[in-house]
Amino acid sequence: MKSSKIHFFDSDPLLALLGNPNCGKTALFNLLTGSRQKVANYAGVTVERKEGRLTLPSGKAIRILDLPGAYSLYPRSLDERVTCNVLLGRAEGEKRPDLVLCVLNATNLRRNLRLVLAAKRLGLPCIVLLNMADIAQRKGLKIKLADLSAELGLPVISTIGIKPHGADDLKHFLDELDWSNLSRLTTGTAQVNSLLNHTETDNLRVHQILEKLALNEVVPDVLADRLDRILLQPIFGPMILVAILFLIFQAVFSWAALPMEAIKWVIDALAGVVSSHMSDSWIRSLLINGILAGLGGVLVFLPQILILFFFILLLEESGYLPRAAFILDRLMATVGLSGRSFIPLLSSFACAIPGIMATRSISNPRDRLVTILIAPMMTCSARLPVYALLISAFIPNQKLWAGLDLQGLVLFFLYLVGIVGAMAVAWVLQHFTSKQFQVHALMMELPSYHLPRLGNLLISLWQRCEIFLRRVGGVIFVLTVCLWALSSIPAPPPNASGAPIEYSLAGMLGKTLAVILQPIGFNWQISIALVPGMAAREVVVSSLATVYALSVVNTEASQSLIPLISHAWSLATALSLLAWFVFAPQCLSTIAAVKRETGGWKIPLIMLGYLFGLAYLASFITYQTALIFGWG
Amino acid sequence: MKSITVNQLPIGLVRQVERVNAPSNKPELAQQLEDIGFLPGEQVTVLRRSLLGDPLMVRIGTSTFALRRAEAQLIEVAIISQ
Numbered sequence: 001m002k003s004s005k006i007h008f009f010d011s012d013p014l015l016a017l018l019g020n021p022n023c024g025k026t027a028l029f030n031l032l033t034g035s036r037q038k039v040a041n042y043a044g045v046t047v048e049r050k051e052g053r054l055t056l057p058s059g060k061a062i063r064i065l066d067l068p069g070a071y072s073l074y075p076r077s078l079d080e081r082v083t084c085n086v087l088l089g090r091a092e093g094e095k096r097p098d099l100v101l102c103v104l105n106a107t108n109l110r111r112n113l114r115l116v117l118a119a120k121r122l123g124l125p126c127i128v129l130l131n132m133a134d135i136a137q138r139k140g141l142k143i144k145l146a147d148l149s150a151e152l153g154l155p156v157i158s159t160i161g162i163k164p165h166g167a168d169d170l171k172h173f174l175d176e177l178d179w180s181n182l183s184r185l186t187t188g189t190a191q192v193n194s195l196l197n198h199t200e201t202d203n204l205r206v207h208q209i210l211e212k213l214a215l216n217e218v219v220p221d222v223l224a225d226r227l228d229r230i231l232l233q234p235i236f237g238p239m240i241l242v243a244i245l246f247l248i249f250q251a252v253f254s255w256a257a258l259p260m261e262a263i264k265w266v267i268d269a270l271a272g273v274v275s276s277h278m279s280d281s282w283i284r285s286l287l288i289n290g291i292l293a294g295l296g297g298v299l300v301f302l303p304q305i306l307i308l309f310f311f312i313l314l315l316e317e318s319g320y321l322p323r324a325a326f327i328l329d330r331l332m333a334t335v336g337l338s339g340r341s342f343i344p345l346l347s348s349f350a351c352a353i354p355g356i357m358a359t360r361s362i363s364n365p366r367d368r369l370v371t372i373l374i375a376p377m378m379t380c381s382a383r384l385p386v387y388a389l390l391i392s393a394f395i396p397n398q399k400l401w402a403g404l405d406l407q408g409l410v411l412f413f414l415y416l417v418g419i420v421g422a423m424a425v426a427w428v429l430q431h432f433t434s435k436q437f438q439v440h441a442l443m444m445e446l447p448s449y450h451l452p453r454l455g456n457l458l459i460s461l462w463q464r465c466e467i468f469l470r471r472v473g474g475v476i477f478v479l480t481v482c483l484w485a486l487s488s489i490p491a492p493p494p495n496a497s498g499a500p501i502e503y504s505l506a507g508m509l510g511k512t513l514a515v516i517l518q519p520i521g522f523n524w525q526i527s528i529a530l531v532p533g534m535a536a537r538e539v540v541v542s543s544l545a546t547v548y549a550l551s552v553v554n555t556e557a558s559q560s561l562i563p564l565i566s567h568a569w570s571l572a573t574a575l576s577l578l579a580w581f582v583f584a585p586q587c588l589s590t591i592a593a594v595k596r597e598t599g600g601w602k603i604p605l606i607m608l609g610y611l612f613g614l615a616y617l618a619s620f621i622t623y624q625t626a627l628i629f630g631w632g
Numbered sequence: 633m634k635s636i637t638v639n640q641l642p643i644g645l646v647r648q649v650e651r652v653n654a655p656s657n658k659p660e661l662a663q664q665l666e667d668i669g670f671l672p673g674e675q676v677t678v679l680r681r682s683l684l685g686d687p688l689m690v691r692i693g694t695s696t697f698a699l700r701r702a703e704a705q706l707i708e709v710a711i712i713s714q
Contacts, residue, residue: 072667076660110693111669199663203671218675218694225679234683326698329687339687339698363664441661442687443668443703446696 012053013179014063014095016086018119019103020112021069022447024131026050027161028103029066032170036463039456040316042343043069043445044361047079049086049094056175065097068361071111072199073118078360078368087122099182100126101170106136106143106158107448109215110206116152117202125185126154129170133158135448139219151209153187162453224319224448231320237327248311249415250408252304252384253391259303264560267296282488289549290484295472297545297561298538301385302468308381309464310457312350317452321346322444329442335423336430338364338442341371345422348378349415353593360597363441370429372597373607374422376590377583379415382537386581387414389541393566394574418582421614471536479532480542487528487550501550510547520580520619521573521626525551530586537586572626579622584615635711638690639704641678647709649674649692655706662706669693670707678704 017025021043030037033052038045050066067086068079075081082091089096102119104112119126128148130136136143149156157173160166210216231237271292278284315321321343329339340362348355355375362368379387391407398406486506493503501507510528517527525547533540545561548568565574585591585608594604626632635650652670654662669692670676679689679696686701 071664074663074667076664076667108694111695199666200671203673207673221696224696228679228689232680232682232689234681238683322698326687326689327682329698329700330682330684333686333700338700441664441703442698442700443664444698445668446689446698 012061012063013098014065015099015101016065016067016097017101017103018067018083018087018115019069019131020071020105020108020115022445023069023103023105023108023112024161025069025103026066028101028129028131028159028167029064031161031164031167033064036459037066038460040313040321041319041447041450042316042322043447044079044343044358047082047357047360049082049091054171054174056171058175060175060179062174065094070115072115073122077363087119087124097124098179099185100124102126102128102154103131103159104128106130106132106141107139109143109210113206113209114199114202116154117205118198120152120154120187121198123186125182126187127173127185128152128154128156130156130158131161134160134163141215141219143215144213147213148209151212154185162456221448224446227449228323228446231323232326241324241327244315245415246412248308249412250404251311252307252411253388253405253408255307256303260300263300263302264296267292267299268560271296285488285550286481286484290480290546291477293545293549293561294480294484294542295477297389298385298472298476298542301388301538301541302465304384304388305381305468306461306465308384309350309461312346313457313460314452317450317456319447319449322446325444326446331423335426336433337367337370337426338362339444340442341367344371345375345378348375348380351380351382352376352378352587352590356590356593356597366433369598369603370426372594372603373429373610374425376585376587376607376611377418377422377425379418379582380537380587382587383581385538385541387411387578389544389561389565390574390578393562394569394571414578414582417579421583421618425610425614471538475536476539476542479535479539480546483528483532483543484546484550487547499551501547506547519623520616521570521576521623522580522619523569523573525568526573526577533586534588536589537581540586570626571631572623575626575631576619576623579618580615582615583611583618585611635708637705638676638678638699638707638709639688639701641676641709643678643680646675646677647711648672649676650708650710653706653708661703665703665706668697669695676707676709 017029019025022041026037026039026046029035029050029052030039032054035050035052037050046066046068048068052064052066053061054064055061065086067083070080070083073084073087075084085091086094086097087100100119100122102116104116116126116128130143130145130148145156145158155173157170159170207216231240271288274284274287274292278287315324325339325342328342332339332341344355344358344362347358352375355378356372359368359371359375362371388411391410395407395410400406400409483506487501487504489504492500496503506528507524509531510524513527513531514522514524525544528547529540529543532543541561544565548561548564591604591608594607595601598604641647649670649672651672652662652665674693677691679691681688687698688701688704690697690699690704
C-alpha cells in the first residue's frame with residue numbers, strides 16, 4: 001500500500017541555530033531548552049538536527065533547532081547537508097525556520113562573519129548572537145555591539161553559552177519581538193538557487209566591517225601556541241600521547257579497586273541476607289543465582305567505566321583531541337585514512353554507535369565507509385567489564401618496574417590489539433578501492449584550549465552512570481532472568497549426577513554450540529553466555545555469573561565469579577576468550593546502527609561476517625599457541 | 633610575480649594568500665579551502681610540521697587548521713610580504 005506523507009507543522013515559531021563548527025551552538029541550545037546534548041571542544045560533535053522547546057518569561061513557546069556546524073552553505077559532508085537542507089526548507093518533516101539565530105564565535109569574527117553574510121542571502125529573518133563574549137573580553141577584544149549591528153543591518157545580542165544566565169538578553173529580545181512582522185529582519189532577497197560564488201566578495205566585506213570596528217588586528221592565541229609547542233613537538237608530542245593513554249589504563253585498574261570492593265561487599269551482604277531469611281525455593285534461586293549474581297557481576301565494573309569516561313571527557317573538553325588526531329594523521333595515512341577518522345574512532349571507545357554516527361562529518365564516502373567498518377574494533381566501554389573480569393581472574397596483580405602494574409598493562413595491550421587490528425583491516429581495504437577515491441581531506445580545525453569545567457564534567461559522568469544503570473536495570477536484567485529461566489527448566493531427572501543446569505534448555509544449547517567453539521577452547525558455560533551477550537556485551541559477565549552460580553552442585557550461597565572461573569578455566573581458554581572479545585561483533589545495536597547509517601543490509605552483513613571470522617581466527621591462534629606454551 | 637605554495641613556506645613566516653588552485657581529480661577541494669578561510673589577502677603562517685613533514689599546522693587569519701601536504705600545495709602565497 002502506498003501512503004502519502006502529510007506533515008502537520010507545529011504552529012509555534014521555529015528558530016534554527018546556525019554557525020561555524022565549535023562556536024558553541026549546542027551549549028546555547030542546552031542553555032535555552034534545558035536539554036543535555038553532548039558538547040565538547042572540537043568541530044563536528046553535533047551531526048544531526050536536534051529539536052528543543054523554549055518557553056519565554058511571557059509564556060510564549062518557541063521551538064529551537066540545533067544544527068550541525070558549517071563553514072559555508074556549500075555542504076561538503078552529510079552533517080553539513082543537514083544544515084543546508086533545513087535552511088532551504090528541504091528537510092523532510094520540518095518546515096523552513098521562521099528565524100535564524102546566527103551564532104558567532106566572538107574570538108574568531110573573521111571567519112564566522114562570512115557565514116552571517118551567506119545566511120543573509122537566504123532570505124530568512126536573521127539575528128546575530130555574539131557567543132563566547134566572555135572569552136573575547138578576556139583576550140582584550142572590544143566588540144561594540146551597536147556598531148556591528150549597524151554594519152550587518154541585523155540585531156546583535158551577546159551571549160555566553162556556558163553561564164547559567166548567559167542567554168537572558170536573548171530571551172528578553174525574543175519576548176519583545178513582534179512575531180507577526182519578522183520580515184523586517186530579512187535583509188537579503190532570496191538567492192537560494194544562485195550558483196554565484198560569493199566567498200571572495202563576502203571576505204572583502206568582512207574585512208571592511210572588521211576595519212570599521214577596529215578589530216582587524218590578529219590577536220595571537222599565546223596559551224595555545226605555548227602548549228602546542230610542547231604537546232605537538234615532533235618527537236615528544238607522540239610520546240606524550242602514548243603516556244596519556246597509558247596513564248588512563250593504569251588508572252582504570254588502580255583507582256577503581258576500592259569502590260569495586262565496596263560494591264562487591266554490598267552485593268555479598270544482600271545475598272547473605274536473602275539466603276538466611278528465605279527457605280530454599282525457586283524464588284531464592286532467582287534472587288541469588290539470577291539477579292544478585294548476574295546484575296551484581298556487571299555492576300561491579302561501574303567505577304572502572306566512570307574512570308575511563310572521566311579521562312575521555314577531559315580530553316574532549318580541553319581541545320587536545322584534534323591535536324591527537326594531528327599527531328596520528330601520518331599513521332592513519334599509511335592505512336589509507338585521514339585524521340578525520342580519528343575522532344569517530346575515538347568516540348567508539350565509549351560506544352561504537354555514536355562513533356558510527358560521528359562518521360557523518362567525514363566528507364569522503366569511501367573513508368566514511370571504512371571508518372564505519374573498523375569502528376567496532378575499538379574497545380567500547382561495554383567490553384571493559386569482560387576484560388576486567390578475565391584480567392582480574394587470570395593476570396596476577398603484581399607491580400612491574402616503575403610502579404606499573406601488570407593488569408593495567410594487559411588492558412592497555414588489549415586496546416592496542418583492537419587498534420592494530422582495525423588499522424590492518426583499513427590497510428587491506430585500501431587495496432580494494434580504486435586510487436581515484438583516495439584523495440583524503442584533512443582540513444581539521446585545531447580549537448583553542450579550554451580548561452574543563454568541573455560541573456560539566458560531573459553532569460556528563462552522571463549521565464554515563466545513568467546510561468549504565470539503565471542498561472543494568474533494563475536489557476541486562478531481562479536477559480539475566482531469561483537465562484536463569486532457560487537454565488532452570490526442564491528440571492533434571494531424579495537420578496541426575498551433575499548440576500541441574502546441565503539438563504536444562506540452556507545447558508543443551510551450550511553443549512551444542514561448544515562443539516563449534518571447542519577448537520578455540522570455549523567450554524559449554526562460555527558458549528551459553530555468548531548467546532545473550534549478543535544483545536549487550538556486559539551480559540556475558542552477568543550470564544557467566546548466573547551459569548556458574550547454577551553449575552555449583554552443592555548450593556552454597558553465591559560465590560564470587562572471579563575465583564570460580566580462575567579454577568574452572570585454563571589460562572589458554574581465558575586468553576582465547578579475550579582475543580574473541582577484541583574482534584567479535586557481540587552487539588546487535590551496532591549492527592542496527594550500521595544498517596541505518598549505510599541504508600541497507602549489505603555493509604552490516606559484511607561486517608558481521610568479517611568480524612566473526614577474525615574473532616574465530618584470533619581465538620584459534622591464541623588458544624593453540626597457549627597450548628604449545630603448556631598453559632592448557 | 634612569482635609565488636610559492638604554503639607547504640614550501642618556512643615555519644613562522646607570515647605571508648598573504650594569492651589564490652587557491654583546484655586539483656583536476658578533486659576540484660571541490662579548492663572551494664572547501666576557501667570556505668575555511670584560505671582567501672586572497674588573508675594572512676597565512678605555517679606553525680609547525682609533524683615529524684615527516686605531513687600534516688602541517690597552519691594559521692589562517694585567526695583560525696588554526698591541520699592540513700595535509702597535498703592540501704597545502706593547492707594554496708599559493710605571495711613570495712614577498714606586503
